Amino acid sequence: MSFFIEAGIRVVFAFVFLMVTVLLLVWVERKFISDLQNRIGPDRAGPFGILQTLADGVKSFFKEGIIPARADVVLFIGAPVLAMLTALLTFLVIPIGAPIEINGVSYSLAAMDLNIGLLYVLAMSSIGVYAITLAGWASGSKYPLIGSVRASAQMISYEAAMGLALIPVVMFTGSLSLVAIVEAQQGTFGGVIPAWNIVLLPSFVIFLIAGFAETNRPPFDLAEAEQEIVGGYHTEYSGMKFALFFLAEYINVFNIAAITTVLFLGGWSGPVFGPTVLQWFLPVFWFLAKTWLIILFFVWVRASLPRMRYDHLMAFGWKKLIPVSLVWIILVAVALGFREFGAPWA
Amino acid sequence: MAETIVFIIFAAVALVGAVWMVMAPNPVHSAIGLLAVMFSIAVHYVILDAHLIAAVQVIIYAGAVMTLFVFVIMLIGVDTADAYGPQVPIQRAMTAAVAAGFFAAIALAGRVVWITGSAAFGRPNLSGTVEAVADELFGTWMVVFLSTIMLLTIAAMGTIALAYFHEDSTEDEASA
Amino acid sequence: MTDLLWLVIALPLLGAVVNLFFGKRLGEPVAGGLSVGVVVASWAIAVPATLSFVTGSGQVETIYLFSWIPVVGADAAILWDPLSAVMTMIVTGVGALIHIYSLGYMRGDERYPRFFAFLNLFIASMMILVLSANFAMMFVGWELVGLSSYLLISFWFTKPEAAAAGKKAFIVNRIGDWGFLVALMIIFATFGTFDFGTIFTTAPGILTVGAATAITLLLFVGAAGKSAQIPLYIWLPDAMEGPTPVSALIHAATMVTAGVFMIARAAVLFELAPVSGAVIAVVGTLTALVAALIAVSQTDIKKVLAYSTISQLGFMVLAVGVGAYTAGVFHLATHAFFKALLFLGAGSVIHAMAGEQDMRKMGGLRKMMPVTFITMAIGWLAISGIFPFAGFWSKDEILAATFAKGGAFIVLWAVGLFVALLTAFYMTRMFVMTFLGRPRWDGGTHPHESPATMTVPLIVLGFFSVSAGLVNTPARLAFEHFLEPSFVGVPHIKGLTLGLIVTLAVVSLVVALAGVTWGWLAYRRDELPAEDGAFWRRSLEAFAVDDFYGRVIVAPGKRVSTWAAETMDPRVIDGAAHGVARGVLRFGSVLGKLQTGQVRGYAGGMAVAGVILIFVFLAVGGGF
């Protein structure tokens, strides 16, 4: 039974961690953007308006759950749940810190350490597409349908690019496990530069761009382009169901940022010193610091770049990102082949 | 124990999903039913230590195949009137008989060919790690693997051909 | 010296290819010059390698070129020994002269480059045949020679006779090739390889007399096809439809000797089969006799030469039949010179007479074309066997060898002597009718001497026709010693004492002189004798052999073909096809009712069948 107890603790901890993170994340985004746009932003609830998100959540929770007459009830309700579920499940494999050793037993700081963690992430994100697709279809209304078709086409397309961007990382580290990938990035090049996978710069860039598209964030937020299709797939949603979509999107932003950190920025790696407790805490700190940097980058991009046109978006994905990824994979493969077997002329 | 519980839950989900897929009048619901089946089967793969297959099952079937299905359903619309329509009177009965016959045949074959009952379920040294499958795939089955690449490429070209060159558009394409 | 020998094959091949594809653009002089150049170059390359045998420094060697069909022991390789050296010298040497001659003879022909391409191809094929180090490669050369001779005979294919002659040559040769091919199969089945060296060294140990007889007789079928022996000689006279240089090159000097060469090459095998030797000797003698009997009455100058070629080939075959391979090859060489000379001379005459080939319309050409006259006279004396011209030595050696064999072979010697008499007679007849007496041609023709490109080869050939015999006189057997490395393991003819040889030589010289005198007396008069009577008529129509073949072989074949085309094909074969089609249609229209177009129906059928099959398998496998 200890298996279930440990699993329960881990899941509950992960859930709480995510909820807190998302509350902060929404507040940070609003504050940061308002600063960039030279306005104040939320400042009523709590100090600096830090409780504003919580207030919004409470409001959503008590709103009436409207279900449109032509909606497909089961799927209409199921879609936001699915969105939330996949977002939460994705987080489970992300190691937020170095393994902690208590009484000689090593505990990973990922809820699950799968040996196919990376594939798991991809699998979850591909399931996540359904939430949006079904939400749009189940609404029984045209703008949501268009929005959902756009969103899912976009996500599928960029999922391909994302998967291809991951392949060099996997080839480089030789593992699909996220923990193993972080551990492979320990150490330095020549004692100065941290040995992070960011040396695979094209992969990093492609992954980040695909990440914007996967989370439907600007400049790729075509799914909810207000000027064209009202609210996109969640036009008909309100109350708690809308809140679930909202939360899921922000969890996904955090997930993408965290995975970027894990894959390219060395995860929890950083200088560790001091007493045992500090040694437990510091890796988590480094991990969160890097992740928040990425998140701030996401927000910055949202504030700065205009939305792309839909055909440009698809063309960019299929005709630029994917070919570049393929070429890059070949280059990395050749380089690794040199490292492994020596140059063919040698 | 944990395994048994998980198996029973997801076997039930799979069976309900399968029946729902067959019975649901709405193709989208059918698709969701099938999705449930596929996800459950992925869980079963995890029970069977075939982690890679499980992940691929979700990515390929749930992520790609079923998405395509849902897309196509949305594209050509859902005509629920089609669902059953006029049937041959005894079709249901015949179908039930054939399905039952199949089940009996397969189960019997499984019992005959497969006298398991061994409490030692599986062998502990085998797990569907990526490395084991990869060794097999890129070793013994390299040629087969390469031919599937050919197959995929050809299928992609065929699909594009089917999608782009249909009778209405040939003249437009020629003039364009 | 032998390193470059592959060029002997490659250069003519190159010339052929270039002329074939670019000949038209190169123009006559360049195309012809190129063609002559490659053959002369081939000859020049072969000369030092041949001389090394003469000086005694050369040795037999196999030059590996590239791996061809390793599984049958057939590499592309050159076997360079005195025999192939002699053949190379003859083929490239005489070939070069004929090329030069053709420059003048073919001038103005619209397919001039094509002609030279074919000539070069012929030389290349002949070299492959001659230089091959195994039977497989030899067979390739053999077939290529057949192909190029077909192309050359029917060169003027717009003439129906030429096209027909080409076909005839090709078909008759196919019959011979069939024998050759079967012989090769037996050889491969017996030895497991085609390599000459292996076969000839192991043959005495493993070959039974029966197998040797079968192989050699089949080989002789092939040789009979190429070398125009009874019963396959009929293509050669018709082949005179080709341009005269072709007749000289192929049907006198080179191609027809391929059979003799092949027998000489496989001498070890023939030595193991005495019966075959006897058969070959008899066939050769008969051929010589029949061809000579036909030749005496022919009025077409080229026909005379054609039949005389067959007759001389009969002599060579007789020689190899009695085991006198050296004598056969010797006669082959001398014959190549004087027969090429005679053909080219005849060509010169025909050229001068504006295409007229009937000797009854010639006469008195001596003054108009002196060079042709003198060289032709040398050829005439050489073939008649007059001392000391080339033909005397070689023919005499064959007859001597036959006589020395003793027993029933004495009969063959007597027949050979009679043929020698006939030869002297009809050659004299031809020569006198053409050059002496009073002119009998129409007023419209103005005979003239041929250009230098035609006369120079005549002179060169004339020189060799006089001198070539001297390399192997009974007193000085240089040629025989020269060829010895090629005939290792082949016993010498026994019983040839010098006295016997001289006696026999005197006898045959007397016979030859008698023949010449007879011909001279008969045709020296102004009026041609009336060649009338049963013999003359029969002889003129070549004993109606063609008709005989036509009735016995061709006509039944045609009847079978007609039956197959008009009865078998429409009734049985088409009937079967139509019947099947009708059956399928009827069956289909019945089965079509099962095709409801309902996918689920099909799926249901499949499912039911699947269930049944699984149960069947379970039942069969004892699953219940």
Added chain:
Amino acid sequence: MIVTTTWFLLLAAALFSIGVAGVLIRRNALVMFMSIELMLNAVNLTFVAVSRELGLIEGQVAALFVMVVAATEVTVGLAIVVAVFRTRASANVDELAEMKG
């Protein structure tokens, strides 16, 4: 209670039979297609289960190949369904009976 391979095989057999039934009673081409996918999945499940029992990795490899083939089949099949739909405005297989004999 311990999960044995037999359980998986029975589950696979049940899923396969349901797939057969789906092909036989549905007339929507897409749902028939899905039923076929269900059958393929059932077979894959037996592959992997038996692979586990025998300790051979080949079963998983076979399952992978089945997936690849299924994916190609779906792309082409759906393209055909769409092409048919464009000309007939229907995905009802009962109306596709031109080849009726």
